[in-house]
Amino acid sequence: MMDALLYSSLLGLVVWITVAFLRKQRDNPKRLPLPPGPSKRPVIGNLFDIPDDAPWVTFSSMAQKYGDIIHLKVLNQHTIIISSMEAASDLFDKRSAIYSDRFQSVMLTELMDMGWSFGLMDYGDMWRKIRKIFHQYYSASTIRQYDGLQLENVRVFLKRLHATPEKFFDHSRFVFAALLMNVTYGMHIEDEHNEHLVEAEKWQHGFNQAIQPGRFWVDYLPILKYIPAWMPRANFKRLALQWRQNMYHARDRPFDGAKADLIIGTATPSIVTEALESIADSPDKAEQELLTRYSLGAAFGAGVDTSAPTLQLFFYAMLTYPEIQTKAHAELDRVVGPSRLPTMDDRPNLPYVEAILKEVLRWKPVTPLALPHYTATSDEYRGYYIPKGSIVLGVSEIFIDCLSFTTCTEHIQECLASLRFVFVISLEFALIIPNREMLHDPVEYPCPDQFRPQRFLNPDGSLNPDVPDPSVACFGFGRRICPGRFLSLNSLFSAIAAVLHTFTITPALDQNGKPVEVELRMQSGMIPHPEPFPCSIQPRSLAAEALVTN
Numbered sequence: 001m002m003d004a005l006l007y008s009s010l011l012g013l014v015v016w017i018t019v020a021f022l023r024k025q026r027d028n029p030k031r032l033p034l035p036p037g038p039s040k041r042p043v044i045g046n047l048f049d050i051p052d053d054a055p056w057v058t059f060s061s062m063a064q065k066y067g068d069i070i071h072l073k074v075l076n077q078h079t080i081i082i083s084s085m086e087a088a089s090d091l092f093d094k095r096s097a098i099y100s101d102r103f104q105s106v107m108l109t110e111l112m113d114m115g116w117s118f119g120l121m122d123y124g125d126m127w128r129k130i131r132k133i134f135h136q137y138y139s140a141s142t143i144r145q146y147d148g149l150q151l152e153n154v155r156v157f158l159k160r161l162h163a164t165p166e167k168f169f170d171h172s173r174f175v176f177a178a179l180l181m182n183v184t185y186g187m188h189i190e191d192e193h194n195e196h197l198v199e200a201e202k203w204q205h206g207f208n209q210a211i212q213p214g215r216f217w218v219d220y221l222p223i224l225k226y227i228p229a230w231m232p233r234a235n236f237k238r239l240a241l242q243w244r245q246n247m248y249h250a251r252d253r254p255f256d257g258a259k260a261d262l263i264i265g266t267a268t269p270s271i272v273t274e275a276l277e278s279i280a281d282s283p284d285k286a287e288q289e290l291l292t293r294y295s296l297g298a299a300f301g302a303g304v305d306t307s308a309p310t311l312q313l314f315f316y317a318m319l320t321y322p323e324i325q326t327k328a329h330a331e332l333d334r335v336v337g338p339s340r341l342p343t344m345d346d347r348p349n350l351p352y353v354e355a356i357l358k359e360v361l362r363w364k365p366v367t368p369l370a371l372p373h374y375t376a377t378s379d380e381y382r383g384y385y386i387p388k389g390s391i392v393l394g395v396s397e398i399f400i401d402c403l404s405f406t407t408c409t410e411h412i413q414e415c416l417a418s419l420r421f422v423f424v425i426s427l428e429f430a431l432i433i434p435n436r437e438m439l440h441d442p443v444e445y446p447c448p449d450q451f452r453p454q455r456f457l458n459p460d461g462s463l464n465p466d467v468p469d470p471s472v473a474c475f476g477f478g479r480r481i482c483p484g485r486f487l488s489l490n491s492l493f494s495a496i497a498a499v500l501h502t503f504t505i506t507p508a509l510d511q512n513g514k515p516v517e518v519e520l521r522m523q524s525g526m527i528p529h530p531e532p533f534p535c536s537i538q539p540r541s542l543a544a545e546a547l548v549t550n
């Protein structure tokens with residue numbers, strides 16, 4: 001009996017090794033080496049080489065040691081770190097069919113049941129269908145119809161800033177959360193305690209944890225998903241269950257509420273109601289409705305967590321560069337005047353404010369690693385073997401490195417010395433744009449660590465179309481480019497113009513009446529957020545105060 005067991009185990013082992021060997025032969029017939037990288041420990045590989053906090057900092061220093069294409073392996077998961085424009089362009093642009101999939105995280109897609117989200121889906125038919133619906137309602141030509149709602153939400157934002165300026169971080173988040181709920185589901189969110197908002201924020205928090213490669217072991221060792229949630233150390237299972245419930249609530253209740261209101265004729269017009277009406281007579285109505293639910297369900301998570309930190313960084317920029325604020329005030333006074341708020345119709349006449357928005361997006365992009373991509377098949381590149389199913393990341397830490405350089409000359413020298421890192425603000429950049437258009441390329445953007453909106457302007461103050469527009473680059477490129485970018489740019493412009501028109505942002509004062517110096521710190525995560533900092537936000541004048549409060 002024991003012998004039979006031993007023999008069958010040995011046979012099983014031999015079959016397993018043979019299959020693994022043949023598969024390797026098939027995928028890598030030339031027996032090419034993997035790209036270089038730090039040495040791997042037995043079984044766990046580079047598990048302890050990837051920190052939870054700010055992994056791009058580590059990736060960046062690894063790139064200095066190993067070059068612009070690095071291989072890491074954690075348990076059985078290959079990860080390729082790309083850190084040059086040349087490599088990124090070759091892979092993500094020229095071979096986009098191979099490099100456009102997403103990493104199918106067990107934690108996200110299975111345990112949190114987020115496989116429906118097209119932002120996480122592999123490139124394919126389902127992705128195409130759902131993205132098409134999204135595009136229908138958030139495209140450049142559609143979003144202008146939300147201008148009115150946008151202004152309404154910005155008015156609330158200004159009132160909140162006036163009432164509790166010290167909470168400007170929360171208000172900066174709330175304005176986008178409320179806008180997206182408003183536009184998408186027709187909901188009017190009164191405050192942060194709204195139950196749908198609370199659930200959406202919890203889900204978002206979980207998503208941010210789970211999207212970070214290496215954050216949960218189960219992504220490297222999928223068998224762990226079978227561990228029962230009650231077991232000690234199965235915290236990830238309990239968290240996933242909680243976040244999954246938050247997700248169901250946030251995705252479905254607002255949708256179902258709008259649908260129910262539509263049936264009884266009391267619905268506030270919104271994207272959901274428009275979409276449901278458009279498919280009312282469709283033969284495959286049930287399927288269309290499900291796809292619509294999935295499509296719109298992606299907006300909140302993708303939109304709030306990116307737009308909010310961008311607005312928070314705007315406050316930091318204004319605090320740090322008061323002379324820029326003064327120039328923006330002058331433009332707004334001249335174009336808009338004291339008796340009304342700026343509207344989207346003013347936008348073409350406010351090039352300086354437009355340049356401020358561009359510079360905020362360029363200065364500190366909030367998606368330094370974009371979203372991880374995944375290889376659909378194995379590939380050969382520069383004589384290296386890139387295994388099928390590798391996570392492929394671009395390192396963009398250079399923008400943080402740049403901040404530490406104080407003078408322009410020093411900065412340029414350093415950036416030029418490490419130019420390959422300049423090229424990797426996001427791996428998606430490589431899909432379309434050439435080197436010269438990188439966000440911190442010191443040739444295109446001299447002194448890139450400095451906040452200088454005027455870099456986008458001609459001497460006569462008009463926008464200079466020859467300066468590469470960072471709003472294109474920071475939203476990714478190619479097949480996966482951010483489909484919410486039009487709404488995002490409009491709403492960011494609206495909020496920034498309104499704040500500049502009505503408030504002055506200055507350093508907060510300490511107990512002795514001295515200005516508090518602020519050192520910006522970024523929190524870790526795939527979408528690093530600025531840590532809260534103090535500042536004073538006061539109405540610019542009595543007329544401005546009246547505009548805010550009336």
Ligand code: HEM
Pocket residue numbers: 118119120131138298299300302303304306307310366367370371426428474475476477479480481482483484485487488
């Ligand atoms: C400052 C604001 C924003 C930034 C910086 C940003 C940036 C990005 C980036 C870098 C990607 C990944 C692109 C890629 O993988 O190549 C992305 C994807 C996405 N974004 Fe945005 N985004 C912003 C706002 C928004 C808003 C407001 C929405 C919704 C209305 C949105 C919806 C999405 C969706 C659904 C995806 C997934 C697309 C896909 O995988 O096909 N984003 N975004």
